Each structure stands twice: as C-alpha cells, then as structure tokens.
Amino acid sequence: MNLKSLFLVFTTLLSLSLALVLNPKITSPTAESKWRAGDQRTITWDTENVVGGPIPADYTGVIKLGYLDPKDSPNEHLYWELASGFPLNKGSQSVTLPQDLETRRTYIIVLMGNSGNASPEFTITAAR
Structure with missing residues (x-):
C-alpha cells in the first residue's frame, strides 16, 4: 500500500469516527410519569x-425540558436547560x-x- 492510499484510508476512518451519531433511549421519564x-x-x-455506541467517555450531554403543542407542531419549545456538561455515558442525571x-x-x-433524542410526552403539574 502506498502512502497516498494509506492517507486516504486514514482520512476515511477519521471521517467515519467523527460522524458517529449516538441516540441513547431515554428510559425516564416515561409516558406514565407525573x-x-x-x-x-x-x-x-x-x-x-x-445505536452508534458505545458512548465514548469524553462525550458530555445537555438535558432540556420542553413541551409539544398540537397547534405548533413540530416545535419542541425547549425553553429550559436542566443540566449540562455531565458525562453522557453515565446513564442518569439529577x-x-x-x-x-x-x-x-x-x-x-x-x-x-x-444528537438529540426526546422522551415520550409526560405530565408535570404546577407547584402547589
């Protein structure tokens, strides 16, 4: 294999690794959550x-809260950032x-x- 071919293989592999898209499924909240x-x-x-895993240790995440409005589909109204900078491979965040x-x-x-992925729709009631 000549140097040019080796470089092409290397750049192709690097591009594929940078294109890694991860979509971990949210397990909580569920549709039944209140x-x-x-x-x-x-x-x-x-x-x-x-899909696309395992999650590399250096990937960090952001959790946003939003809501869906049937009159304004498909806008997710992501107004609230609840957490950021946590390890995505941790699997949970308070x-x-x-x-x-x-x-x-x-x-x-x-x-x-x-990549972003959303939970099912769930209920939050106003504070007392």
Missing part, C-alpha cells in the same frame, strides 16, 4: 443498547424542575450529546 414543578427528579437513559411550570400533559425531556 411530576410536579419544583421537584428534583432523575433523568435516565440506556447506555448499553445505543435535575430540579423549574418552580413556575404550568400544568401540561405534553412535556418532553430532550437529551443532547452529539
């Missing part, structure tokens, strides 16, 4: 069965929900690393 504004909760995701959330049944959690 949370309350202001509460501390733990977001969890599957680190074992990840967060505190904002105190001033309205009651909705269409909240979603979006886990972002090098």
